[in-house]
Amino acid sequence: MIHAAGITKELPLGQHVIHALRGVDMDIYSGEMIGIVGPSGSGKSTLLGIIGGLDTPTQGIIEIDGVNITRMNEDQLTEIRNEKIGFIFQFFNLIPTLTALENVALPIQFARKTRYQPEKRARELLTSLGLPDRLNHRPAELSGGQQQRVAIARALANNPPLLLADEPTGNLDTESGAAVLQALEQIRAEFGTTIVIVTHDRELASRADRVLHLVDGRMVEDEKLKPE
Amino acid sequence: MIHAAGITKELPLGQHVIHALRGVDMDIYSGEMIGIVGPSGSGKSTLLGIIGGLDTPTQGIIEIDGVNITRMNEDQLTEIRNEKIGFIFQFFNLIPTLTALENVALPIQFARKTRYQPEKRARELLTSLGLPDRLNHRPAELSGGQQQRVAIARALANNPPLLLADEPTGNLDTESGAAVLQALEQIRAEFGTTIVIVTHDRELASRADRVLHLVDGRMVEDEKLKPE
Numbered sequence: 471m472i473h474a475a476g477i478t479k480e481l482p483l484g485q486h487v488i489h490a491l492r493g494v495d496m497d498i499y500s501g502e503m504i505g506i507v508g509p510s511g512s513g514k515s516t517l518l519g520i521i522g523g524l525d526t527p528t529q530g531i532i533e534i535d536g537v538n539i540t541r542m543n544e545d546q547l548t549e550i551r552n553e554k555i556g557f558i559f560q561f562f563n564l565i566p567t568l569t570a571l572e573n574v575a576l577p578i579q580f581a582r583k584t585r586y587q588p589e590k591r592a593r594e595l596l597t598s599l600g601l602p603d604r605l606n607h608r609p610a611e612l613s614g615g616q617q618q619r620v621a622i623a624r625a626l627a628n629n630p631p632l633l634l635a636d637e638p639t640g641n642l643d644t645e646s647g648a649a650v651l652q653a654l655e656q657i658r659a660e661f662g663t664t665i666v667i668v669t670h671d672r673e674l675a676s677r678a679d680r681v682l683h684l685v686d687g688r689m690v691e692d693e694k695l696k697p698e
Numbered sequence: 699m700i701h702a703a704g705i706t707k708e709l710p711l712g713q714h715v716i717h718a719l720r721g722v723d724m725d726i727y728s729g730e731m732i733g734i735v736g737p738s739g740s741g742k743s744t745l746l747g748i749i750g751g752l753d754t755p756t757q758g759i760i761e762i763d764g765v766n767i768t769r770m771n772e773d774q775l776t777e778i779r780n781e782k783i784g785f786i787f788q789f790f791n792l793i794p795t796l797t798a799l800e801n802v803a804l805p806i807q808f809a810r811k812t813r814y815q816p817e818k819r820a821r822e823l824l825t826s827l828g829l830p831d832r833l834n835h836r837p838a839e840l841s842g843g844q845q846q847r848v849a850i851a852r853a854l855a856n857n858p859p860l861l862l863a864d865e866p867t868g869n870l871d872t873e874s875g876a877a878v879l880q881a882l883e884q885i886r887a888e889f890g891t892t893i894v895i896v897t898h899d900r901e902l903a904s905r906a907d908r909v910l911h912l913v914d915g916r917m918v919e920d921e922k923l924k925p926e
């Protein structure tokens with residue numbers, strides 16, 4: 471599903487260059503649930519953004535389903551992202567002027583193949599994540615963990631084959647976090663979705679098939695948790 | 699240090715009213731470390747904002763050090779907040795155009811009694827939280843957990859007698875989170891700072907003297923963890 475080779479990311483800052491990623495190689499197979507863990511600042515969000523085609527590496531290639539996305543232009547990337555990738559951002563990136571329902575319905579309205587009825591699908595997803603009575607709230611009228619769950623619902627809107635989640639439970643209590651994990655496991659069981667989760671939550675990481683350990687921009691360990 | 703009686707908060711939304719807090723009573727004594735836990739959406743951030751004088755209750759009173767802040771005007775509140783209260787926001791609220799160093803130095807420059815040399819104090823705090831080489835980064839040039847630590851350093855800048863922290867470790871790995879907890883315990887041991895921490899992190903909550911449980915806008919339990 472995902473093949474990454476020699477991924478480096480250099481971020482110039484004033485006189486310095488920050489080496490956010492220093493040559494990362496990674497293969498993720500279709501239908502796997504992968505955890506990515508590592509210290510704060512180790513490059514997890516940067517790596518996820520590159521895998522998701524939201525950012526380009528300084529060096530290296532990324533292939534999604536065998537297609538090299540590293541040299542694509544913005545239009546091609548936008549199409550791949552809309553059709554194939556659901557992204558849960560570390561700080562949600564919800565549209566502040568839209569309600570929870572409108573935020574989740576938006577990607578469905580943009581999809582080329584409209585498989586779902588936008589508002590109905592948005593309502594179902596938000597209800598399944600515990601927010602049936604917050605549909606008409608805008609992000610500023612929601613708690614931190616409620617915003618996070620709207621961001622999760624939005625990423626699931628088009629039922630993408632690849633789901634990239636950056637700290638999806640950071641603002642959730644144990645029960646809400648367990649409900650999110652259960653929703654992800656159910657999607658994977660039903661649709662074979664490939665799920666990559668960056669997390670500091672050990673409980674969540676322990677449910678992955680494999681956990682990739684990132685330290686200071688390098689992948690230092692690929693830990694298999696479950697027998698194949 | 700803090701006396702809260704009958705705190706309610708009603709938030710009008712369209713035709714409805716959201717009852718974020720439904721009559722909360724609470725007493726917090728000087729030098730205590732208090733945890734506030736509860737499900738996502740239960741009213742923790744709303745309560746913390748009212749205690750910190752950033753928001754007014756619909757009903758009820760809040761006294762800080764015996765002074766009723768509920769009917770103060772904005773100027774009086776600003777002065778109390780600058781002199782007495784350090785606030786760590788759930789989403790940091792860093793100033794995007796300032797560097798990490800400038801964000802932390804700012805409250806020191808605003809303090810009426812300048813006890814510290816702003817830049818020196820900011821540098822020390824950021825270094826103690828693991829960010830010695832990120833002083834000149836602006837928030838957008840920092841990882842999620844690095845931004846969180848800048849927000850913590852900023853709240854500690856004037857060494858306030860009362861520290862209010864909303865999910866201070868949500869974006870931190872276990873080691874960075876432990877370093878934050880250690881810094882808070884050290885401050886309390888050295889200065890007798892009163893610390894109120896909203897958290898979903900059970901490890902962090904278990905280190906408090908008492909844990910207050912909030913459910914659906916009500917305080918349902920006041921759990922003493924340590925013998926007085």
Ligand SMILES: Nc1ncnc2c1ncn2[C@@H]1O[C@H](COP(=O)(O)OP(=O)(O)OP(=O)(O)O)[C@@H](O)[C@H]1O
Pocket residue numbers: 604607610611612613614615616641642643709710711716717718736737738739740741742743744745788
């Ligand atoms: N401006 C607003 N208008 C209407 N309702 C609001 C507004 N802000 C918050 N709420 C609602 O008030 C309730 C309490 O919100 P609050 O942010 O205090 O919860 P919380 O306990 O901090 O949750 P979390 O753990 O997810 O951060 C939530 O159900 C939320 O939807």
Ligand SMILES: Nc1ncnc2c1ncn2[C@@H]1O[C@H](COP(=O)(O)OP(=O)(O)OP(=O)(O)O)[C@@H](O)[C@H]1O
Pocket residue numbers: 481482483488489490508509510511512513514515516517560832835838839840841842843844869870871
């Ligand atoms: N625009 C930028 N310019 C310079 N350095 C940056 C920029 N964005 C991020 N960095 C640096 O790159 C490194 C990797 O950041 P990244 O956000 O990927 O970390 P992370 O592993 O997601 O951390 P966290 O767990 O705290 O979210 C960090 O040290 C950060 O300071």
Ligand SMILES: [Mg+2]
Pocket residue numbers: 514515516560636841842843
């Ligand atoms: Mg990150």
Ligand SMILES: [Mg+2]
Pocket residue numbers: 613614615742743744788864
């Ligand atoms: Mg909150």
